[in-house]
Amino acid sequence: MQCTPNELLALLKRALDALPGHRLDADAVARNVVELEVLGLSGVHPSLALFNDDRNTRAQGPAIIHDDGVVHMADGSLLAWAPQVIDLAICQVDHTATVTLSIDSARDPLGLLPELIRSDRTRWRSAELSWPEDQDGHRCVLWLEADAVDPWLGRLDGPMAEAGRPKNPVSLMLARAGAGPALPKPPGVRWRITPDAFASRRHRALIRGLEIDDHDWDILNRLADRVLVESSDRSRKGAGE
Amino acid sequence: MSEAAPDANGPSLRPAAVAMDLERLGRQFPTRLSFMRVLTRAMCRERWRIEREHFELDDDGAGCAVYRIATPRHSYRMVLFAHALDPAQRSDRVIAEAWDVTATLCDGPVDAERRRFLARQVPRQEAGRLDSACLVLTRANRSSRQFDRVVAALAAGAQPSVDQLTEVGYLYRTTAVYGSGKFGMSEWRHVQRHHPDLARPFAAEMLACFMLRHFSFEQVEFLARRASPDTACTLDPEARRSLGVGNATGLGMAPFLINHPLLIGQWILQRETALARVLDDRTPSQDRRARVCTVLARAAEHLAQVEIDDPEQTECNTRTSEQVRSLHRWLASQRHPLDWRSVMRHAERTAAVEAQQVLESALIEAYPERVDELAEAMTVEEDYQLSPTMRGSALLELIETHYDWALAYDFNAPDAAGVFWYRSEEKLEPRLGIRGVDPGEEREMRLGLAREIASCHQALVSFLKQAGDVTTAEFVLRHPQWRYTVRRLQTLAQTPYGEIQANLLAADVMPIHLLRCKLAFMGVTKFDPRSRLWVRNTMFQGAPLAEELEPGCADDWSFPVLRRDARS
Numbered sequence: 001m002q003c004t005p006n007e008l009l010a011l012l013k014r015a016l017d018a019l020p021g022h023r024l025d026a027d028a029v030a031r032n033v034v035e036l037e038v039l040g041l042s043g044v045h046p047s048l049a050l051f052n053d054d055r056n057t058r059a060q061g062p063a064i065i066h067d068d069g070v071v072h073m074a075d076g077s078l079l080a081w082a083p084q085v086i087d088l089a090i091c092q093v094d095h096t097a098t099v100t101l102s103i104d105s106a107r108d109p110l111g112l113l114p115e116l117i118r119s120d121r122t123r124w125r126s127a128e129l130s131w132p133e134d135q136d137g138h139r140c141v142l143w144l145e146a147d148a149v150d151p152w153l154g155r156l157d158g159p160m161a162e163a164g165r166p167k168n169p170v171s172l173m174l175a176r177a178g179a180g181p182a183l184p185k186p187p188g189v190r191w192r193i194t195p196d197a198f199a200s201r202r203h204r205a206l207i208r209g210l211e212i213d214d215h216d217w218d219i220l221n222r223l224a225d226r227v228l229v230e231s232s233d234r235s236r237k238g239a240g241e
Numbered sequence: 242m243s244e245a246a247p248d249a250n251g252p253s254l255r256p257a258a259v260a261m262d263l264e265r266l267g268r269q270f271p272t273r274l275s276f277m278r279v280l281t282r283a284m285c286r287e288r289w290r291i292e293r294e295h296f297e298l299d300d301d302g303a304g305c306a307v308y309r310i311a312t313p314r315h316s317y318r319m320v321l322f323a324h325a326l327d328p329a330q331r332s333d334r335v336i337a338e339a340w341d342v343t344a345t346l347c348d349g350p351v352d353a354e355r356r357r358f359l360a361r362q363v364p365r366q367e368a369g370r371l372d373s374a375c376l377v378l379t380r381a382n383r384s385s386r387q388f389d390r391v392v393a394a395l396a397a398g399a400q401p402s403v404d405q406l407t408e409v410g411y412l413y414r415t416t417a418v419y420g421s422g423k424f425g426m427s428e429w430r431h432v433q434r435h436h437p438d439l440a441r442p443f444a445a446e447m448l449a450c451f452m453l454r455h456f457s458f459e460q461v462e463f464l465a466r467r468a469s470p471d472t473a474c475t476l477d478p479e480a481r482r483s484l485g486v487g488n489a490t491g492l493g494m495a496p497f498l499i500n501h502p503l504l505i506g507q508w509i510l511q512r513e514t515a516l517a518r519v520l521d522d523r524t525p526s527q528d529r530r531a532r533v534c535t536v537l538a539r540a541a542e543h544l545a546q547v548e549i550d551d552p553e554q555t556e557c558n559t560r561t562s563e564q565v566r567s568l569h570r571w572l573a574s575q576r577h578p579l580d581w582r583s584v585m586r587h588a589e590r591t592a593a594v595e596a597q598q599v600l601e602s603a604l605i606e607a608y609p610e611r612v613d614e615l616a617e618a619m620t621v622e623e624d625y626q627l628s629p630t631m632r633g634s635a636l637l638e639l640i641e642t643h644y645d646w647a648l649a650y651d652f653n654a655p656d657a658a659g660v661f662w663y664r665s666e667e668k669l670e671p672r673l674g675i676r677g678v679d680p681g682e683e684r685e686m687r688l689g690l691a692r693e694i695a696s697c698h699q700a701l702v703s704f705l706k707q708a709g710d711v712t713t714a715e716f717v718l719r720h721p722q723w724r725y726t727v728r729r730l731q732t733l734a735q736t737p738y739g740e741i742q743a744n745l746l747a748a749d750v751m752p753i754h755l756l757r758c759k760l761a762f763m764g765v766t767k768f769d770p771r772s773r774l775w776v777r778n779t780m781f782q783g784a785p786l787a788e789e790l791e792p793g794c795a796d797d798w799s800f801p802v803l804r805r806d807a808r809s
Contacts, residue, residue: 023720084721209425239672
């Protein structure tokens with residue numbers, strides 16, 4: 001299914017609105033999913049799991065923050081809770097030149113990327129996000145400068161991934177704006193997608209729209225339709241008829 | 242006049258309690274900053290050219306027409322499909338399935354193949370799929386009594402009578418105008434970046450309506466010629482100018498105003514800035530005074546000419562016309578120097594809000610050199626950022642100072658949340674239900690911002706009692722359901738005007754005020770409420786014609802008046 005980013009956004013918001021008793025910032029979650037698709041990364045498909053698991057939507061959110069900067073996600077999705085995690089990281093970076101949050105038991109680490117992109121970039125100077133890509137010690141790495149639109153995305157191989165890198169599953173580092181050096185672009189990473197490549201994906205999404213898997217699109221529509229109220233002669237009066 | 246808030250960077254602006262009051266917003270009239278006026282000014286200034294590229298209609302007027310719109314930078318096409326519609330199917334409701342005309346405004350050339358693609362998709366409207374070359378999708382129905390009378394008059398070689406033109410004021414009435422990424426069309430961000438001609442709010446949508454008006458003239462003339470080739474004449478320019486495009490707007494427009502507070506606030510800020518700049522002229526010249534008098538006189542006549550069915554609005558128009566006439570007489574009779582603030586104070590003492598709004602429009606009208614540039618600042622990046630480091634106590638104070646109007650409602654009173662908004666399964670149309678009576682309450686749309694703020698405030702007070710003065714981030718971590726509300730209110734608190742101040746859940750809510758507020762920014766006239774939920778109105782009445790788009794064309798068509806003495 002080909003759709004525009006706006007159509008996907010509206011559909012996701014309706015689908016989230018239809019979730020009874022959810023406690024998410026649905027607007028932010030929907031925007032983050034759309035942004036992932038705009039960047040050519042998978043957003044819609046993993047987001048469908050949010051609708052089947054109360055932990056993702058009705059829970060209180062990540063249990064955070066010990067002094068050592070560990071965020072406990074209890075297998076929650078960062079597609080759902082990225083806004084709150086980035087809020088906390090920004091709060092912490094206010095007090096220290098560089099902050100590292102280790103996020104345990106989190107799914108969908110890429111969910112942090114769009115929230116990071118949309119966050120208040122006057123508060124931080126550079127960011128690095130990494131998470132295990134497989135069981136062999138390879139890690140995905142994202143590096144983003146606050147004054148650039150898009151990140152670098154690449155892979156760090158086993159031994160180098162172990163050396164000097166945080167071992168927690170998902171690691172988010174932020175360097176404060178105007179205080180000390182920026183985080184260096186991590187060495188040894190084989191960069192797969194450059195900011196220029198992301199920019200051209202954005203451009204293509206704006207011109208040609210997004211390609212969403214038909215099955216996923218149907219599921220999302222069915223979820224979104226749950227927010228609709230059946231029509232009747234009486235309800236038409238509620239529109240002025 | 243209400244006391245103005247000081248603004249260090251410019252003229253004094255009126256306080257939000259005045260500018261954002263929904264009842265006042267719901268009584269606005271268009272100004273020279275309205276989007277139709279801004280569009281036609283640009284079209285004239287830049288000599289946009291409108292050429293007929295394809296025009297193939299049958300004896301019933303059904304077929305296809307394509308117009309090329311050439312600007313100095315680019316060219317667009319308006320592609321219209323006219324249909325033979327069974328009158329029984331003609332409906333203004335958004336849930337209608339068939340129309341007299343369906344159309345799209347699109348980018349680039351339209352060849353036969355492209356026409357065939359559009360002919361398959363455009364008539365289906367919401368059920369069709371377009372692509373990013375399409376900027377606007379719209380449809381319209383004939384005003385059957387007006388359309389047939391005009392064709393008959395022209396076929397007989399006569400012009401339609403002024404009384405007839407006054408009674409309706411248009412040949413076609415749009416029932417929906419879609420843009421910004423809907424149904425596969427181009428996104429606003431794309432239009433904004435790649436089409437500077439249309440990079441103002443709703444410029445593409447307004448252009449589509451302007452072109453619909455142009456087509457309506459060509460279609461009635463075509464049908465008149467077909468009916469009587471020997472006697473048929475064309476509509477004379479004055480009759481053309483006096484015809485606009487009708488519009489029917491319902492609840493679908495209301496969520497837009499609530500869901501885009503930064504954008505709406507920006508429009509209101511520009512309008513208020515325009516008024517403040519005018520009021521800053523402490524010694525208006527005689528010429529300015531004469532200009533304001535001219536507009537007031539025309540507005541009084543315009544309101545007197547409006548013929549609508551709604552008795553309450555008719556009475557309001559009559560009263561407003563009289564009050565504006567009285568304001569005009571008073572202003573014209575003043576012999577001593579007078580500043581505009583004292584004129585505004587006089588209006589507040591002697592006239593109702595509608596007449597005060599006419600005066601504001603007239604004042605803005607008289608100062609193009611002070612206000613026109615503000616039309617270029619109507620867009621805004623809509624980014625609602627959370628300030629996570631803000632202390633809870635500061636957030637509490639922010640709510641209590643900026644949103645005291647929302648906290649003033651007693652949501653324990655049954656009528657304070659007597660209605661709810663929901664999406665109908667019929668084309669997702671927003672509708673209003675009575676709480677406790679109508680089904681769908683559990684699927685309510687979150688448009689009751691005042692109640693949301695009050696509930697968020699309550700949650701924050703309790704949380705701070707337990708947790709101490711923690712950060713906003715910690716509050717929204719424990720109460721994630723309030724994160725959107727908090728970032729919205731933190732963002733809006735930094736703007737001069739913030740939110741529209743109203744409780745949209747009140748049993749006696751008047752959604753029509755929301756509709757009229759937005760429609761006035763569009764530039765429509767002749768508000769004709771059909772209930773508190775939808776309104777008919779007229780677009781582009783009095784506007785220049787496609788063949789008159791020249792720099793010298795008078796940008797002076799606010800409050801259009803039909804000159805009875807010059808016609809019939």
